[in-house]
Amino acid sequence: MLKGELFNQEMVQAYLEKRKLHTCRPLPKDAEVHECTDGIMVTRPKKYPGEYCRFAPLEPKFHPGDYMYVRETWTCMRDIKTGHRDYFYAANKKDYDTVSTTYLCDGDGFETDKPFPWKPSIHMPKAIARLFFQVTKVEVMRLEDVTEQFAQEDGFQNDPHCTAKAKFIGFWMDTYGEDVRWMWVYWTEQCSREEAQSDGRA
Numbered sequence: 001m002l003k004g005e006l007f008n009q010e011m012v013q014a015y016l017e018k019r020k021l022h023t024c025r026p027l028p029k030d031a032e033v034h035e036c037t038d039g040i041m042v043t044r045p046k047k048y049p050g051e052y053c054r055f056a057p058l059e060p061k062f063h064p065g066d067y068m069y070v071r072e073t074w075t076c077m078r079d080i081k082t083g084h085r086d087y088f089y090a091a092n093k094k095d096y097d098t099v100s101t102t103y104l105c106d107g108d109g110f111e112t113d114k115p116f117p118w119k120p121s122i123h124m125p126k127a128i129a130r131l132f133f134q135v136t137k138v139e140v141m142r143l144e145d146v147t148e149q150f151a152q153e154d155g156f157q158n159d160p161h162c163t164a165k166a167k168f169i170g171f172w173m174d175t176y177g178e179d180v181r182w183m184w185v186y187w188t189e190q191c192s193r194e195e196a197q198s199d200g201r202a
Contacts (some may be wrong), residue, residue: 002067002196004129006121012072012091014155015131015190021153024141024172027182031058033140041139060148060184062135065195068188070131071124074116087128132196133188143172143181 005023007015014020027033027042032055037172073090094106106158148158156173158164172180 001148002069002126003061004071004124004126005061006071008121009073009091011090011155012070012131013068016091019152019157020155021056021137022185022187024154024183025061025081025175026180027058029179033182042140060138060186062099062138062184062186064135064137064147066135067134067191068133068186069126069129069193070133070197071129073118073121074124074128075119076128089130100135109172129193132191132193134191135186135194136189137187139185139187141171141183141185143183185193 005025007023008103011020011023028044031042034043040056043059046056075088076085077088077091078085082139096154146165148163148165152158154168156164156167156171158167172183
């Protein structure tokens with residue numbers, strides 16, 4: 001199955017630079033994680049609990065073998081000389097410098113200047129996506145178990161003032177809150193659009 005996932009500009013850049021090997025998403029706050037002898041099981045309370053079972057298995061959004069495409073901040077511009085429409089992506093810093101003033105905002109009819117009229121990632125159609133991945137492995141992980149290497153593999157970089165791990169944890173808490181401690185980890189490998197759509201379920 002091919003499904004889209006939202007990414008900010010920094011994480012898109014990490015994918016483009018081949019620094020990002022996986023992406024993490026939170027489990028719901030009402031999820032319960034059970035460490036069983038044959039692995040980890042995730043459940044959540046049933047909406048209509050039965051007499052003998054109050055919980056139902058909680059499935060991740062992606063499973064191994066599924067395909068993911070990146071939904072990122074973008075815009076469409078029209079060249080008034082040729083009428084040709086081009087797509088630009090906020091994660092490409094060079095787009096700020098390479099677009100001439102002969103471009104118009106798509107469908108508007110006025111000359112544009114920086115900053116571009118960016119469209120949010122949630123409105124990005126699959127047809128203009130440029131990054132596709134196959135999910136190779138899915139894990140359940142606690143925020144407390146994040147290591148420096150794991151954070152770097154997720155696209156965060158250290159600097160003289162802050163470690164990649166600290167940046168990951170700070171981003172996680174700012175985005176999802178301090179109470180969200182469990183996450184799905186989706187390991188990915190980049191593929192082509194054609195491969196991602198080849199199974200007929202896209």
